Every structure is written in C-alpha cells, then in structure tokens.
Amino acid sequence: MAALFCGLASMLVILITVSTTLRYRAPDIAIKVWPWNGEARGVLAGRMLLKGELLGAQQLAKQAVRQVPGDAISLRALGMLQPARETTGKALRIMQLATKASRRDxxxxxxxxxxxxxxxxxxxxxxxxxxxxxxxxxxxxxxxxxxxxxxxxxxxxxxxxxxxxxxxxxxxxxxxxxxxxxxxxxxxxxxxxxxxxxxxxxxxxxxxxxxxxxxxxxxxxxxxxxxxxxxxxLLEGTSTLSKIGDFPPADWRLLSGPDLSTFSNSNAGFSFIANQNGTLSERILHLKPGFYSLHLGLRLDNEERDTRLLWSIDCLPDNRIIPISAAVNQATFVVSKDNCSYQKLSLLIKNERLADGLEVSGSVTDMNVKRIHEIP
CATH class of the missing domain: 1.25.40 (Serine Threonine Protein Phosphatase 5, Tetratricopeptide repeat)
Known part of the structure; x- marks a missing residue:
C-alpha cells in the first residue's frame, strides 16, 4: 500500500510539474495534463481574447480566477472581457486587482x-x-x-x-x-x-x-x-578654431579613411597623415553677417612644401558655397544677411603628388577666425 501511495504521489508531482512548465508555452496542453492549472487557463483565456473568441475566453477566465484568485493574468483576461461601458465599474475593479497582483504584467x-x-x-x-x-x-x-x-x-x-x-x-x-x-x-x-x-x-x-x-x-x-x-x-564672432572639443560637428569632426588620417594631438590643434587629397576636418559655425578673416598655422614633418591646406565654407542648410579669397595660410570671406545663419567650415589637404604615392604628415595649430567688420 505504501509503495502504491508513493507511486501515485510521484506521478502527481510529475503531472503538476509538466503542467506548470507548459502553462505559458502550451497552456492548452498544460490544462489537459493538469485540469486544475488556473494559471494556464488564464493564459489560454488571454490568447482566445486576442483571437476574438470571447465566449470561450470569458468561461476560461472565470474558471481561472476561481482556481487561482490572485493570478494577475487570469484577472487581466477577465477584466478585459468586460464591456467597454464598464471601464469605470466592474472592469476597472478587476483590473485594479490584476495590477495589485503583479506590476509586471x-x-x-x-x-x-x-x-x-x-x-x-x-x-x-x-x-x-x-x-x-x-x-x-x-x-x-x-x-x-x-x-x-x-x-x-x-x-x-x-x-x-x-x-x-x-x-x-x-x-x-x-x-x-x-x-x-x-x-x-x-x-x-x-x-x-x-x-x-x-x-x-x-x-x-x-x-x-x-x-x-x-x-x-x-x-x-x-x-x-x-x-x-x-x-x-557654437563658434561665433572672433574665436580660436584650434581646440578639439567634445561635441563634433559643433566642434571639429576629424575625418579619417584608408589613405587619410586625422587625429587630435597634445597641443591645441590636430595632426594628419595623408596619402591622398581630401577633407581633414569640418565643423558647424554660427557666424553673424560680416567680413571675416581666417588664419592657419601649419607645421609639416617633411620638406614637401607643395602641400596646401584649403578652406571651404558653405551656408547651411542649403550648402550654398561662400566665396573665399585665400593666400598662404590666410583667407577672407563674407557671411551675407541672406539666410546664412549657420555655416559648415571644412579644411582640405591638397598636393598633386599625393596621387603618385607621396605621404605627407603634419600638424594644424593657431587656427582662428576673426570678424573684421559688420556688413553696413
């Protein structure tokens, strides 16, 4: 008799364990394995509700709440089955019970x-x-x-x-x-x-x-x-351009690729290694209308004196080009009053011999922009 009782108890434990394991993944099978699994009935009621099977969902939800009165899923299924007009009455009370049972449903x-x-x-x-x-x-x-x-x-x-x-x-x-x-x-x-x-x-x-x-x-x-x-x-008026800040492109965005690398150095400025012509860096400015000058300090690590750094500046957001008058390491330009509140300033490297395999390295220092005078 004792052996029979132990065997039945073991079987009961197995059925309950299997049903509990399947209650979310396969609630219909979980109910067949253990018909008193109220949580599985609540899950299945919720799924039937989503499919529009309202009558069956309501019956299962009521059974689930009777079997497991404090189960959040069962209460939620039952609450959601109440008519829309009941949202301030019975449905709300049931859903409040559901959320008290679990904040995580x-x-x-x-x-x-x-x-x-x-x-x-x-x-x-x-x-x-x-x-x-x-x-x-x-x-x-x-x-x-x-x-x-x-x-x-x-x-x-x-x-x-x-x-x-x-x-x-x-x-x-x-x-x-x-x-x-x-x-x-x-x-x-x-x-x-x-x-x-x-x-x-x-x-x-x-x-x-x-x-x-x-x-x-x-x-x-x-x-x-x-x-x-x-x-x-954003940089405006008369300011240094040398500092590499934390928020590109409001500060300098240093550009790099397979044949062109730009990186900040320990001083105020940045260094570059170039095997091709291209853009070294760019940033957004907020210059008011007026006449401006740009100044650039350049130190090359070799004797390749044909290397030039060129400025390019566009109005944003339409990318209209602002003409620049440039000399060696110097440039002047005009920001008009015509819809040019923000500008993109770019710095490019150019040497005709870069296309032939030449490598140039150096550093940019002492960069600044200065408003010479306002537009009358």
Missing amino acids: LQTNLWFIEYYVSQGDITSAIRYYDYGLKSSAEAESLLFPVLVPAMANLDIAAAVRAKLITRPVWTTSFLQYSFSSGEADDHMIGIALSMAHDRIGLPIDLKRQYVQRLAERGNLQGLSRFVRGLGQP
Whole structure:
C-alpha cells in the first residue's frame, strides 16, 4: 500500500510539474495534463481574447480566477472581457486587482495606459508606462514609438521629464531612442539639458549622439540651443578654431579613411597623415553677417612644401558655397544677411603628388577666425 501511495504521489508531482512548465508555452496542453492549472487557463483565456473568441475566453477566465484568485493574468483576461461601458465599474475593479497582483504584467499595464489617457490623467498614464517598461524586454519596442511622438503634448512632455529625472531603469534606452527618432526634439532638448545638469548628469556619449543627430537632421537651431546649454556654444564672432572639443560637428569632426588620417594631438590643434587629397576636418559655425578673416598655422614633418591646406565654407542648410579669397595660410570671406545663419567650415589637404604615392604628415595649430567688420 505504501509503495502504491508513493507511486501515485510521484506521478502527481510529475503531472503538476509538466503542467506548470507548459502553462505559458502550451497552456492548452498544460490544462489537459493538469485540469486544475488556473494559471494556464488564464493564459489560454488571454490568447482566445486576442483571437476574438470571447465566449470561450470569458468561461476560461472565470474558471481561472476561481482556481487561482490572485493570478494577475487570469484577472487581466477577465477584466478585459468586460464591456467597454464598464471601464469605470466592474472592469476597472478587476483590473485594479490584476495590477495589485503583479506590476509586471505588460498587457495589464497597457490597459491602464489607455484607460488613464482616455481620462486625461497623464501622471497616472506615465506611471503605468513606467510599470510597463519594467515588465518585459518587448515593452520598449511597443511603448517608445507611442510615447515619444506623444510628447508633442506639453503635459505629457512635463510628466516624462519628471519621471526621467528619477532615472528609471529604461532611461538610457529611452534617450537613445528619442535622440535618434527626431520626433520630439523641441521637448527632448529641454529634458536632456535638465538631466545633463542634475546631480547624476548624462553620459558624454549620449550628449555626443544627440549633437550628431541634431546636425544630421539639419536641426541647427536645436543644435545651437543644446550645445549652448552644455556650456560649449557654437563658434561665433572672433574665436580660436584650434581646440578639439567634445561635441563634433559643433566642434571639429576629424575625418579619417584608408589613405587619410586625422587625429587630435597634445597641443591645441590636430595632426594628419595623408596619402591622398581630401577633407581633414569640418565643423558647424554660427557666424553673424560680416567680413571675416581666417588664419592657419601649419607645421609639416617633411620638406614637401607643395602641400596646401584649403578652406571651404558653405551656408547651411542649403550648402550654398561662400566665396573665399585665400593666400598662404590666410583667407577672407563674407557671411551675407541672406539666410546664412549657420555655416559648415571644412579644411582640405591638397598636393598633386599625393596621387603618385607621396605621404605627407603634419600638424594644424593657431587656427582662428576673426570678424573684421559688420556688413553696413
């Protein structure tokens, strides 16, 4: 008798274990293996709900709640089956029980986001965005594309700012997404600056990413506002150009390739090794209308005196070329009043013998731009 009892107990344990293992992956089989698996019934009810099989889903959900009264998935399935008119009554009460049972059920959090948005309760909606983003790996791909465009609403942007300043676990991935999407720049610039100046700050790679994306999208006013807020405004007026800053192309972007390499050196400036003609570096300026001069200090490591460094400057965003009058290491140009608030300045290397295999190396120093006088 004892052996029979032990055998039955072992079989019971096996059935329950198998059913528990299958409750998410194959809930229908889990129920067949162990008919009292309420969690599996809740999962299956949710899947039937998504397929529109409402009658069967409701029956399973009720059975699941009776078997496991505190199961979040079962409660959620039952709550979502209530008629739309019940969202402030029975459905809401059931869904509140579901979220008390678990903050980590993504579909429950999605339901509450939609509910609170419909009620105009932005603070509560953002709270459930937070719960949802903490609930599963797939949540970011579902919620970020909804949340970022919604920040065109000032109230939503303010609520997101308040949440981000608390540094939830999804902060970095959200900033990376929002910086790259370009759908909420006007609001993200303010949020990013607030976070950059708080106690924790922003990692420099995130700041660089945002500077580069603003430049790539041609959002020059946003770029100017952002780097100015970081304490490194776009170069304007009379300034040195030698310093290699942290935020290209608001600072120098040093360009490199198989036959041309540019890198910062220990002094104020940068060095280069070139086996071909091409662009060494470029940056965005914010020069006001006026007459300007450029000066360049150049030190070559060999005696190849035919090497020249040339300036090129264009108006942004339409890339209209600004004529330059150049002499050796000197140049002058005019920034007009005609839609040329921002400019791209490029520095190029040229030597006809580079195409024949010549290699030239050297350093750029003492670079500056000076406004000679304003346009009358």
